[in-house]
Amino acid sequence: MSERLDGKVAVVTGAGSGIGKAIAEHLARAGATVAVTDLDLKSADEVARRIVAAGGQASGLAMDVTDEAAVDRGIDEVVAKHGSVDVLVSNAGIQIVNPIVAFSFADWKKLLAVHLDGAFLTTRAALRHMYADNRGGVVIYIGSVHSHLASPLKSGYVTAKHGLLGLARVLAKEGAAHGVRSHVVCPGFVRTPLVDKQIPEQARELGISEEEVVSKVMLGDTVDGEFATVDEIARTALFLAAFPGAAFTGQSFMVSHGWYMH
Numbered sequence: 243m244s245e246r247l248d249g250k251v252a253v254v255t256g257a258g259s260g261i262g263k264a265i266a267e268h269l270a271r272a273g274a275t276v277a278v279t280d281l282d283l284k285s286a287d288e289v290a291r292r293i294v295a296a297g298g299q300a301s302g303l304a305m306d307v308t309d310e311a312a313v314d315r316g317i318d319e320v321v322a323k324h325g326s327v328d329v330l331v332s333n334a335g336i337q338i339v340n341p342i343v344a345f346s347f348a349d350w351k352k353l354l355a356v357h358l359d360g361a362f363l364t365t366r367a368a369l370r371h372m373y374a375d376n377r378g379g380v381v382i383y384i385g386s387v388h389s390h391l392a393s394p395l396k397s398g399y400v401t402a403k404h405g406l407l408g409l410a411r412v413l414a415k416e417g418a419a420h421g422v423r424s425h426v427v428c429p430g431f432v433r434t435p436l437v438d439k440q441i442p443e444q445a446r447e448l449g450i451s452e453e454e455v456v457s458k459v460m461l462g463d464t465v466d467g468e469f470a471t472v473d474e475i476a477r478t479a480l481f482l483a484a485f486p487g488a489a490f491t492g493q494s495f496m497v498s499h500g501w502y503m504h
């Protein structure tokens with residue numbers, strides 16, 4: 243592996259499952275010490291345990307990204323334990339599908355809280371250390387193709403994922419003087435628990451079969467009819483985390499098998 247992160251400390255949120263788990267594993271294989279954080283401590287600890295068993299360095303931590311005090315405390319704990327925070331991957335996410343007219347306000351607020359409050363709170367907590375230590379750093383947001391385009395039933399998710407582009411662009415401008423850069427990685431559909439849950443839900447809402455949800459709604463606009471993989475997303479995150487300098491700061495990167503090109 244050419245990209246190396248030896249001596250760096252990375253925090254990955256929502257890393258107990260799916261894309262976050264794969265990112266944590268890739269960053270650890272590249273030499274980073276990884277704080278594997280998740281709402282669910284058991285899954286975070288399990289991912290960290292496997293990384294350590296494979297010869298890497300990691301610790302598990304319970305951190306609800308919507309909880310201001312828990313995030314501030316969690317990031318401080320990582321710095322106290324591992325010495326710094328050099329890479330933040332803001333990945334934790336949820337999905338709730340419903341037409342706007344039937345979308346509950348509670349679900350709307352929940353979606354924005356996990357994706358946007360979570361990105362803001364973890365960024366702010368990490369920046370306090372990145373700026374104070376004058377080490378600089380990299381913040382990677384896991385956006386989505388839905389950071390750039392819309393689908394029916396996903397008002398809260400699409401709004402939140404578009405919002406991440408704004409936060410990343412402001413951070414690119416504010417962070418530059420401190421050696422901090424930002425990126426948004428935008429996956430197409432990746433077969434994780436978050437997507438598996440949506441298939442029957444979308445079939446019901448759209449009145450089509452589950453096979454059609456996969457072949458038409460999820461993969462219909464790709465060039466090859468293939469899901470993106472957690473490995474592809476993790477390799478992109480590692481490339482960006484390890485790339486020297488600010489050449490790509492503020493930009494988003496599509497990993498969508500040609501679904502969306504920009």
Ligand code: NAD
Binds near residue numbers: 434
């Ligand atoms: P996943 O459900 O497998 O994993 C999400 C993780 O986030 C879970 O471990 C969950 O416990 C954690 N989480 C949820 N709420 C949290 C909170 N408040 N605080 C901390 N952790 C919390 O989902 P995934 O598919 O791996 O999704 C990861 C990210 O990738 C999300 O931001 C998602 O929107 C994004 N994404 C996924 C796809 C896809 O097709 N799977 C596509 C584009 C973007």
